[in-house]
Amino acid sequence: MINTFCFRCRIPGTPLFSSGRYGIAQCPICGQAFTSPRADDAELQKFYGNRRETFQSLGSMLWASPRLDLVQHWAGGNRLLDVGCDRGDFLAAAIWRGFRAIGIDVSERNVTECLKKGLPAISGTIESQRFLPGNFDAVTFWDVLEHVPDPATALTEANRILAPEGVLATSCPDFDSWGRKTFGGNWSHLHPNQHLWHFTGETLGKLFVECGFRPAYFTKDPLSLSNFGRVDHMVLISIKTKEASWLN
Numbered sequence: 001m002i003n004t005f006c007f008r009c010r011i012p013g014t015p016l017f018s019s020g021r022y023g024i025a026q027c028p029i030c031g032q033a034f035t036s037p038r039a040d041d042a043e044l045q046k047f048y049g050n051r052r053e054t055f056q057s058l059g060s061m062l063w064a065s066p067r068l069d070l071v072q073h074w075a076g077g078n079r080l081l082d083v084g085c086d087r088g089d090f091l092a093a094a095i096w097r098g099f100r101a102i103g104i105d106v107s108e109r110n111v112t113e114c115l116k117k118g119l120p121a122i123s124g125t126i127e128s129q130r131f132l133p134g135n136f137d138a139v140t141f142w143d144v145l146e147h148v149p150d151p152a153t154a155l156t157e158a159n160r161i162l163a164p165e166g167v168l169a170t171s172c173p174d175f176d177s178w179g180r181k182t183f184g185g186n187w188s189h190l191h192p193n194q195h196l197w198h199f200t201g202e203t204l205g206k207l208f209v210e211c212g213f214r215p216a217y218f219t220k221d222p223l224s225l226s227n228f229g230r231v232d233h234m235v236l237i238s239i240k241t242k243e244a245s246w247l248n
């Protein structure tokens with residue numbers, strides 16, 4: 001177990017509540033919530049290496065089409081990168097729809113599954129791959145940002161590899177939801193063993209703006225098709241407006 005800092009302000013958080021052996025803290029400056037203490041990197045690695053169930057699973061079959069409608073509405077082209085592609089459900093739907101799509105995932109097991117299905121996938125992270133600048137019209141992070149070690153770096157890289165006006169599409173649990181406020185450390189979407197960051201619409205929107213995007217679409221309605229049946233989750237579509245200045 002390790003104690004961690006806010007990825008934005010680089011300072012320890014104020015404890016909010018605990019969940020088993022994990023703690024949930026909040027940055028006193030920017031309000032970003034995060035898991036601290038959390039599993040160390042070796043433990044996380046073990047989790048991703050052995051994972052048998054999928055994050056996207058059956059649900060992604062249901063959400064893929066309306067989410068692709070959103071991407072298609074905002075994107076100027078059909079080159080798509082699905083970050084954290086899991087076993088390729090969304091990737092398959094995107095290719096079926098006519099996107100020139102590829103997936104990337106930290107799990108070798110997931111990449112092997114995708115390749116077996118004939119889906120183009122590579123192992124690694126968005127930062128490790130060093131794609132060409134402006135190479136994609138859309139980058140998707142479906143239920144992924146809460147897992148990445150440094151969301152600002154990942155989004156800065158997404159900005160770099162997106163074409164001007166490219167689309168950034170994301171979804172994640174909503175830390176500001178009724179369920180979280182009611183159940184605290186027992187909230188079913190907290191997953192403190194895997195979720196390093198806990199976003200609200202506000203903290204995520206702020207991060208996107210800092211990384212060079214403008215918000216275009218937002219829903220947390222479980223009746224909207226792109227978020228259908230997902231209580232306590234949100235879907236956000238943002239557009240690249242300028243180069244990210246986060247690391248400069």
Ligand SMILES: [Zn+2]
Pocket residue numbers: 006007008009010027028029030031032
């Ligand atoms: Zn902060």
